[in-house]
Amino acid sequence: MDRHLSAAAPLSGQSDPALPFAASDNWVTSNIQIPMPCPNKKSASEELTPTLEVKGVHHRRLTEVIKTAFEDDTFLDFNIKPYKQFWKPSDDEPVQRVISECYSSNRALELEREVYETLPKPADPNVDTVIAWLMLWSDSTHLANFGTASLWPIYMYFGNLSKYTRCKPSSYAAHHIAYIPKIADFANDVYREQFGREPGDDVMRFLHRELFQSIWFLLLDSEFTEAYTNGILILCADGIVRRIFPRFHSYSADYPERILIVCIKFLARCLCPWCLILKEDIAKLGMKRDMKNRIKKLRRDGLQLRARVDKARKLIFEKGFGVESTAVKNLLDSESLTPVKNAFSLTLQEHNFNIFRLIPVDELHEFQLGKWRDVFVHLLRILQDLKDDSLTILDER
Known part of the structure; x- marks a missing residue:
């Protein structure tokens, strides 16, 4: 896979169209720098800390993926306006709300309302405003029953397309947007060469979390944030120009990846990605008081949370404290946070983006593949x- 990707996106920008992930499909290759913490090693600032360079991260620009989707004939099957759907079983029974698609969900209606309340002024009355509901997935996958071959893709669907179409492999509705590389092997060598010691488990966990968020910083580039704020004009497949506003509808993943997305610790005291219910209170699930507590103790994204993370990172990089030292835990453990900057939270902070609301209830991972x-x-x-x-x-x- 790495060989094909490298051949498809060389430094010259030219590629063989016969290979997968060709440059014509807007695949680009980038390098990222991850700061390496070391206990008892101080730096003047985080920017001057020795870094782990991860080369050859293959990804696509989200704005190009959005343009391609709306210019493609698949757009003709898109639903571009959210709505509420109702069903009346019989004349004697009350009307029931039906939520079966992304575009008939409360989240879709909420995102459209958010866009219309913040439209750039003056908005062009002759150009229709459309929301692109972006549904994200990521899943580290073993490619064989024997051996260590694996792949960690991040892929995206458009919620504007019916789930009955999205689920068909023949529809090619899944857009792969990035591949997360492995760093365990060479990270040990680089760390040992830099600090003269092996990285501890806490350091490797930190690097792993930083890698995930660094790739999302790549994806949430300035071009995307501009489109998020002001929309992007696209000549759609039906010949009409529309202003498309990308909005993240959901990010589905299993629990180990959910905690990477929202930057919390694995099965810690506050183990839920949505609320601050303690692990010892999980047995109260289903009680009326439990639901009230979950609503009351919802996780909040904002300046206060980001300030705590920044303070913890200063302790780690400028004061030489360990990633899981008592000083760092005193700052973060009350909410089981990790000292990692969240790409969504930072990049979209001016839009009051709440990363904790991005994680949906996932029956597949929570129930069908679980208990x-x-x-x-x-x-x-x-x-x-x-x-x-x-x-x-x-x-x-």
Whole structure:
């Protein structure tokens, strides 16, 4: 995969169109610098700290992906206005709200209202305003049952397209926007060469978190933030010019990646990406008081949170404290935060972006591949142990 990517995007900007990830598909290659913390090593500032250079990060510019999607014939199937959908089962039953698509969700309506309230003045009355609901996914994936081959893609769907179309492989609705490289092998060598010691587990966790956010800083570039603020004029596939405002609708991932997205610790005391419920209170799930507490203790993104992270990073890089030292924990552990700057929070702060609202309820990861799967596998083992045709009967059902 790395060989194909390198051949597809050489320094000259030319590429073989027969290869995947060609430059014609707006793939670019960038290098990123990750500051390396070392206990008892002080620097004048974080900017002067020795860095780990990660070369050859393959990614696409989000604005180019958006332009391509709206200029493509697939746009003709896009829903460009959100709405509420209702269903009346019968004349005797009340009307029920139906939420089955991104564009019929409360989130979509909320994002459109947000855009219209902050439209640049004077807005062109002759150009229609359209929201591009961006739905993000990322998933570190093993490519084989044997060996260590793996891939960590970040990909994006447009919520304007029906889920029944998006789910078809033949629709090519998934847009890969970046690939996260592995750093474990060479990071040890670079760190040892710089500091004369092996990086501890806490340092490797820090570098891993920084890598994830650094790639999102690449993706959320100045061109995208300009489009986020003022929209981007696109001649759509139907021949009409529209002003497109990109908005992030959701970011779906399993728990290990959710904590990377929102910059909290893995299964820590406040383990939830949405609220500050303590681990010891999880058993109260389902109680009325529990739901009230979850609403009352929602996580808040803002200046105060970012200031705490900045202060923790100064302790690490300028004062020489360890990443998981007591001084750093005293600043961050009350909300199980990590000393990592969040790309979404920083880049979109003028829009009051709340990173914690980006994570949706995910039935697949939370239930179907979680506890329900465990229970179902256990029940299958019970049937298998009965030594009769119970499993066959279950299959027939």
